[in-house]
Amino acid sequence: xxxxxxxxxxxxxxxxxxxxxxxxxxxxxxxxxxxxxxxxxxxxxxxxxxxxxxxxxxxxxxxxxxxxxxxxxxxxxxxxxxxxxxxxxxxxxxxxxxxxxxxxxxxxxxxxxxxxxxxxxxxxxxxxxxxxxxxxxxxxxxxxxxxxxxxxxxxxxxxxxxxxxxxxxxxxxxxxxxxxxxxxxxxxxxxxxxxxxxxxxxxxxxxxxxxxxxxxxxxxxxxxxxxxxxxxxxxxxxxxxxxxxxxxxxx
Amino acid sequence: xxxxxxxxxxxxxxxxxxxxxxxxxxxxxxxxxxxxxxxxxxxxxxxxxxxxxxxxxxxxxxxxxxxxxxxxxxxxxxxxxxxxxxxxxxxxxxxxxxxxxxxxxxxxxxxx
Numbered sequence: 001x002x003x004x005x006x007x008x009x010x011x012x013x014x015x016x017x018x019x020x021x022x023x024x025x026x027x028x029x030x031x032x033x034x035x036x037x038x039x040x041x042x043x044x045x046x047x048x049x050x051x052x053x054x055x056x057x058x059x060x061x062x063x064x065x066x067x068x069x070x071x072x073x074x075x076x077x078x079x080x081x082x083x084x085x086x087x088x089x090x091x092x093x094x095x096x097x098x099x100x101x102x103x104x105x106x107x108x109x110x111x112x113x114x115x116x117x118x119x120x121x122x123x124x125x126x127x128x129x130x131x132x133x134x135x136x137x138x139x140x141x142x143x144x145x146x147x148x149x150x151x152x153x154x155x156x157x158x159x160x161x162x163x164x165x166x167x168x169x170x171x172x173x174x175x176x177x178x179x180x181x182x183x184x185x186x187x188x189x190x191x192x193x194x195x196x197x198x199x200x201x202x203x204x205x206x207x208x209x210x211x212x213x214x215x216x217x218x219x220x221x222x223x224x225x226x227x228x229x230x231x232x233x234x235x236x237x238x239x240x241x242x243x244x245x246x247x248x249x250x251x
Numbered sequence: 252x253x254x255x256x257x258x259x260x261x262x263x264x265x266x267x268x269x270x271x272x273x274x275x276x277x278x279x280x281x282x283x284x285x286x287x288x289x290x291x292x293x294x295x296x297x298x299x300x301x302x303x304x305x306x307x308x309x310x311x312x313x314x315x316x317x318x319x320x321x322x323x324x325x326x327x328x329x330x331x332x333x334x335x336x337x338x339x340x341x342x343x344x345x346x347x348x349x350x351x352x353x354x355x356x357x358x359x360x361x362x363x
Contacts, residue, residue: 084303146303146327169285176304178284183329204285 007040007239014231016048016092016241017041018075019089019164020224022063026140028122029220033061033129036221042070044225048236050075050215052089054139055109058124061095065128066221073236078105079164081140082147086176089190090150091160093238103154108143147177149184151185159244161185163191166207166216167200179206188213188248193227201251252358254296254317258342263319266326267334267341270316278319281302281353284309292314298351302326307333307341308340316340319355350359 018038021028022209041049046085051060052174057078076098079089092098095101114122116139123134143150147163163173173180173189180189188211191200201208216226231244254272257263279291280298284305291297291308293314297313299306300321317340320326326334326341334341344351356362 084301148329149329170283175283175285176301177303178288179305181303181305183304187309 011064012050012232012234012235014047014236014244015045015225016050016075016229016231017046017216017218017225017243018048018050018162018213018229018245019052019217020049020089021053021079021217021219022051022059023125024059024135024139024194025219026054026058026114026122026138026217028053028120030220033125034059034066034127038066038070039061039219040224041067041072044226045074046225047076048073048223048241049224050077050089050230052077052079052091052092053193054079055105055141055143056122056135056139057082057092057098057105057134058133061085062125062127063128064097072189073241075160075187075238075241076083077160078107080105080145081171082145082148082150083142084147084176085142086147086173087164087171088147088150089160089162089164090154091162091241092130092236093158097157099160099197101154101157101159105143106183108145109137110141111139112138112145113136120159136175148181148184160187160245162190162213162245164190165197166190167198168194174200174204174207178230179204180210187211187242188245190215191251208251210250211246213245213248253271256339257296257355257358261344261351263339263342263344266343267331267339269340271340273316275316277353277359278352279315280348287313296355298326298348298355300348302330304329304333306330307337307339310334310339311337314359319340319344319351321346321351 122135278296
C-alpha cells in the first residue's frame with residue numbers, strides 16, 4: 001500500500017526585519033534612502049520592515065508609501081534613547097499615533113546641536129529622495145525620559161515596546177541596567193545579529209527565559225535583512241505583528 | 252574613614268540614611284551597571300549618575316553600603332524605596348563625578 005498523492009501543509013512564514021535606520025540617523029549611511037531600502041527589502045523577499053531611526057519618526061511615512069506599492073508592510077516606529085542610555089524600539093499602531101509620538105519625543109529632547117562632520121547628516125527626505133529638512137539637534141542623545149516612563153507612554157498609546165539589542169556592550173538593557181528590571185513591561189526583547197557569536201546567554205544567563213526577536217539594526221544597505229524573524233501571520237497588520245512579537249521564540 | 256565623616260566632609264545630601272558607622276576604604280565609579288556587577292567590590296561606595304531602581308538592587312547584590320549620585324541627580328522613588336528596604340545609604344552631591352572622585356580619593360587614602 002502506498003499513498004499516491006499527499007499534501008504537506010506548511011504554515012505561511014512571514015519574513016520581518018524590525019530594526020532599520022535611514023539617512024535621518026546620523027550614523028545611518030547616506031545610501032539609506034527610502035527607495036534603496038525598499039528595493040533591497042524587495043530583493044530579499046522581506047514582507048515586513050520596521051523603520052526605526054534614533055529618537056525620530058520623520059522618515060517613516062515616506063518609506064511606508066514607497067513600500068506599500070511593492071507590497072511590503074512598514075511597521076512604524078523609532079529607536080528611542082532613554083536617560084539610562086538604553087535603546088528601545090517603539091512601534092506605533094497608525095499614522096495618527098506616530099505623529100503624536102513624534103511630538104512626545106520632541107518634548108523630551110535635551111538640545112545639543114548636531115555636528116555633521118563628527119556625527120553625520122540627519123536628513124528628512126521625500127519619495128524622490130529630495131532633502132526636505134535637516135534635524136538640527138543630535139538625535140542619538142538621551143532623552144529626558146526614563147525607560148519605565150517610555151514603556152508606559154508606548155503602552156498607553158497602544159504601541160509595541162521592545163528594548164533593543166539587549167546583548168550589546170553599550171546602550172543596551174544589559175550594559176546600562178545589568179538585568180531586566182522586575183517592574184518593566186515589554187512585548188519582547190531584541191537580540192543583535194551577534195548575540196550567539198558573543199555568547200551573550202553564557203555571560204548573562206539571567207537574560208534567559210524571555211521572548212526574543214532578532215533584527216539587523218541596519219545602518220547600511222548591505223546589512224538589511226542580515227537576520228530576520230519568521231512570523232506565522234495570516235494577515236499582515238499591526239495587531240497580528242504585535243501578537244507575533246509577543247510570541248517570538250523564547251531563549 | 253567612617254561613612255558619616257565622609258558625608259560631612261563632602262557636604263553630601265542624605266536621601267536614605269544608613270551605615271554611617273561603616274568604615275570606608277574604597278569606592279567604585281561607573282555608570283554601566285553590567286560593569287559594576289562584574290567589577291565592584293563589597294564595602295565600596297558606588298559613585299554614579301544612574302538613578303534607576305536597578306542601582307539599588309545591584310548595590311545590595313554586591314554588598315555596597317552606599318550609593319553616591321553625582322551632578323545633583325534625582326534618584327527615582329522606586330530606587331529610594333528599594334535602598335530603604337535593603338538598608339543602603341543614598342547620597343547626592345551637586346558636583347560632577349571627577350571632583351567627587353578626587354575629593355573622596357584624598358579623604359580615603361589620606362594622600363594629597
